[in-house]
Structure formats: structure tokens, C-alpha cells
Amino acid sequence: MNKNIILDIKNLKASIENKAILKDLNLKVKKKEVHVIMGPNGSGKSTLSKILAGHPSYEINAGEILFDSQNLLEMTPEVRSHEGLFLAFQYPIEIPGVTNYDFLKLAYNEKQKYKKLPELDPLEFMLITDELLKKLKMKSEFLNRDLNQGFSGGEKKRNEILQMLLLNPKLVILDEIDSGLDVDAIKIICDGILNNISNETSLIIITHYPRILNYLKPDFVHIMIDGKIIKTGNMELVNLLEEKGYDIFIN
């Protein structure tokens, strides 16, 4: 077993309500690597990210997933999180009445508990969040607002990155983190990721747009069509895709 492999997906088949979505998918991600998955709408990219995070609506029909050499499919969603898997949501969920601060503190302390580390009191926790807020150029009043409620698209995505940095994961899946953002917002988010992420962390980027790849330079580019990765390459593949579209891969 290669200790250097953080994620190993083997022959994965998955469905929702008896509709097959992932059809024999294979993917290996090593530590520190940056992978990009591109594919037309409905090819199963977001499904893959949800399955990795343990969404209860999907059924695994075949295959296995090893996360840091452990069987990922046996873990509950919260254990996956504690073990270092982080999914930045395409559409972060709004939770009325729960402040961002209370939410972040609970999430952080749950991980501490899981790792058998001391929980932080409000003051200690404040010190950590203050620093992260500065790094992401966010105002501290951001913490007092209800979680994602009434946040702009950019704020929601930045809040995802804030959570990511706070939980310091081993593997980050960015599900269309760039959708609906302007150039400046994309840059802030990418800088936030690049400058602060631990150098051990691996990235899986799901996107439709090559722009984000100018910042987050991928080691591998995968083309996913109809529940399978049908082609793997480097940035040249992206350029080819830009030029010719998905048709050349389908044929």
C-alpha cells in the first residue's frame, strides 16, 4: 500500500433512486497533488464529490474508496470530516438563527474532541479566527451573521475557504468554487487557498472554467463523461478542450 496516496477510488459504481450515475470510476490522488476534473453537465462530477463526503442519498453499487489507507465508505460523514476530507460546496447551505461563529466553533471543537485534543474556549478560538479572517480579507462582523444567510455569492465561497483553513484538511474538494464569481473574487479565493493551505494538502478541483487553473496549477487534468474518467492529461488537455469542446472526447 502506497502511504503517499491520499485517495484511491477503484471501480466505483454508484446510483441514486436506481439511476446509475458513476459507472466504473477510477482515480488516484497522491499527497500534495492538484487534480482537476472537467466534464459536461450531468457527467457525475458533483455526485462524485457528494459520495466522497458521504451524502446519504446515493447508493454505492460496486467498488471501493480508500482515504489515507482507510475504508472511506465505512465512515460516517462527520468522521470523514474529522479524518481530513473537506468539501467546499457549490451552493453553501443557509442556516438561519445559527451564527457563523457558533457554527465554526462547534465544528472546530468537534474535530479537537475526535483527535483527543483540548477544546478551545471562546477567547482562544477568537484568536484563531481573527488571524484567518485577516488572511482572507474578511471583516470580523462576518462571524456574527447567521451562517451563509443573506451572504453574497462571493461571501459564501469565502466562508467555505474560511472553514477549510480552520479544519486544516488532508484532501480538499472544490466543487465549482468559481461558479458565479467575478475575476477579483476568484483571485481572492485562490490566493486564500494557495497562501494558507498546508503544503501536505491535496486538491480536487471540479470546474467548467479554465480561468481558476491559471491560479491553482493542476498536476493532472481529468475529463469525466457519463460517470467515467475517460481521459487524463495535463494543462494541454484543457487547451484542447477550450478549442474543440467535449465532442472530440465523446467520439
Next chain:
Amino acid sequence: MNEQKIKINSEINQTVNQPYKYGFITEIETENFPNGLNEEIITLIHQKKEEPKFMLDFRLKAYKKWKEMKTPEWANLEIKNISYQDIIYYSVPKKKEKLNSLEEVDPEILKTFEKLGISLDEQKKLSNVAVDAVFDSISIATTYKEKLGKSGVIFCSISDAIKFYPKLIQKFLGTVVSSGDNFFASLNSAVFSDGSFCYIPQNVKCPLELSTYFRINDKDSGQFERTLIIAEKNSTVNYLEGCTAPQFSENQLHAAIVELIAFDNAKIKYSTVQNWYSGNENGVGGIYNFVTKRGLCIGKDSNISWTQVETGSSITWKYPSCILMGNNSSGEFYSVALTNNYQQADTGTKMIHIGENSKSKIISKGISCGFSKNAYRGLVKIASNALYSRNFSQCDSFLVGNSSQASTYPYLDVWNSTSIIEHEAKISKVSEEQLFYLMQRGINVDQAISLLISGFCKEVFTMLPMEFATEADKLLALKLEGTVG
């Protein structure tokens, strides 16, 4: 359903229904009257309590009215027939006839209150709360009497008030909730055994938060307590009420009355955390909670505010209301009602606007889990003289699981054209996506639901006194454990 889902469900089922923490029984001897209700029993209660004559008339008049009445059937509740002749209407812990100080209280009862987290021992009291504790039918002890006395505040059991302040009682008892008001109010008026009395003189801001703790211990006895609070001109008082009962497989009856009166510029804030035994997971046992609570804002610029967190009882039938008589008077109702298993709640408020420029605000949050039924029922009435009055109502329901029910019955009755009424209502469900999002961040199912619910209730919890808010939050978390299917 896939494995992950089954796993979550089974985890949930394991944690469903933490045992009711307050279900223990205190082994003490009690002096009980025979079961049943008739004029003799009422006279006996009257004699036992050494009341002045006018109280016997009051009780008998109420009894006569009650005999003519029928149980109300308009609520969205399924109520088993209650056999009123099987209930014991007076139950007293047997010991000394009169209790002068804490030393004379049966140590078993004191232990019970300690288990419930209420220490009557004034020395140990850290918080600024004066407590009146009612055990079955009688008031056991009232703490801080002296300190209150210095500012002129009277805080004692209603029995003592009847004996020592008969003029106040005769003047005010039954003026807000008359002895013929409704079936349960008449029953209470006939047989009420104890409760609290509180009088705040003019220009006094009550130096302590006043608190009553109700406990039903005896299996067959009903609890019929009565609370009367009078706030004179320019006075202010905060009042807290808590309730628990042991676990029995029979249903027990609780029919209380609370009357509040606020004169010019007076302010009464009444908060309740109700956690009577709610029956088991199959709906067996639990308290029938039929309560009439009403406040009269008689003076101009007066204010009455009700805050309630209702988590217990097998049936709750309760509509804390405000009659806004004074010009510029205002009433508020903040409510969280949580039902689980087979609990039923039909609760809400009535805001009766009579004075000009009177204002009312209603924030109601209903949470239904399991197979429970949870209804909000509220009336906003604006009389023709209540010019320029305003009401704002917000009634939100939250459904947990697939078998619970939530209903909202708003009644609006407006008789002038200068007033403004706003009503907002929404119904929401625990969404799989919200849970998934929270769980992805390392928060387990139970905590995630607690977090969602406490967010849902936030507007009401912020109205509770600090300690109560923490208690309410914990109580909800406990009640909610494993409620998602």
C-alpha cells in the same frame, strides 16, 4: 434506502427519547382527601385552608358553573375522557400543619427539590431568584421573603395571601379570569389548593426575579394552582415558572390559572419553562395540561410579556393572553412549543386591543417530532375604540421526521380602519441538505438537529432570562435527541 441512511436512522433510534430525568417519585406520606368532587370536598378544602368566608362563596359559585359546563372540544386535540370523580383534589405532604421555616419541611421533599436543581436553601442561593415551590397541592416554602419585604413586595403562597391579605384577594382574584370563564378555569376556581401571589407596590422595581416551581408527586392527585400577580403604577416585575412531575402510566390533570394585572406604566414579564412528564414513547401516561393564563393591561403605557417554552405534557391546552385596555399599553407573546412521540399541543395567545394606540407582538415557534400534533391558535381582536393599534404576528412551524403534524389557526377580528395587523407564517422541515452540510463539517446528526432547532427558536430564547435560556436550550437538545427518521 442505502446503508449510510440505515446507519443514520439506527443511530437516531438508539438515542430516541432519553428517559425523563424528573420522573422519580418522592416517598412521603401524604394527607389526601377522598377522590371526587362535590360541595363537601370543596368545603373541606376551604376549611382545611382556614380561608375567610368569601372564598367559600367564590369556590361554590365556580363549582355550580362548572357543573353546567362541558369540556371544550374545539381544540385540535384528541383527549381521552377524564373522569373528574376519580381525581384527588387535595393532597398535602403529611407533616406539621404549618410550616414556618425550611427546617420544618420534610427532608425528603427538600431532597426532591434539590434533585430538580432548585435549592431552597437561601444560603446556597447564588442567583438573584426568590423561589416559591409548590409540591402537589401546597406551597412548601418561599425563599427571600424578608429581602422582598423591605421593598414592600409581597411574594407568598396564595393560601397565605388569602389569609393575610384578604382585601387584595377579594378585590383582584377572578377579575381577569372569572370563575365562569371556561371549563378548566371554573374547575380551578372551585378547587385550587395553592399557588403564588405577588404584589408589587407603586414605583417599585422588584429587586429579585420571582420564581415558582411546581411539582406533581402524587399519582392520583390533580394540581390546581393559581397565581395572581399585581403590579401597581410604575412598578416592574420578572416572574419565572418551572414545572416537572414523576412518571406514571396514568394521565394526571393539571389545570392552572394565572392572572396578571398591570396598572399605569407597570411592566410584568412572565416566563415559563414547562417540562411536565409527557408520557412514554407510545403515548402512555403524561400530564394533561389545561391552563388559563391571562394578563390585564389596565393602565396606560402598561406592558405584559409572556414567554413560554413548552416541552412537556401529554396534552397542552394553553393560550396566555393580554387584554390591552390602557391607552398605549402593549402585550407580547413569545413561544416555543416542542412536541415529540404522541404529544399534542394546542397553544397560542389572544391579544385583545381595547385601548387606543395599543400594540401587540406574537412570535410563535412550533416544533413537531415523532407522531405528535402541534397547533398554534391565536386571536388578534381590535375593538372599535382601539384606534391606531398595531399587531405583528409571526408563526413558524418546524417539522422533524415524516409523521408529525403542524397547524396554524390565526383568528383576526378588527373593528376599526386605523389599525394595522401583520401576520407572517412559515413552515419548514429539517432538510437533508442542511444536515449533510453540517455533518460534512464534523457535526453529528443529533448536534446538527439541535443546532438547527436552536437557530429556529433564537428569537424566543433571547427573550428568556439568561439562566432560563440555557436551561431551555439544553432541554430542547435533550428532547430532540434522535428525532430524525
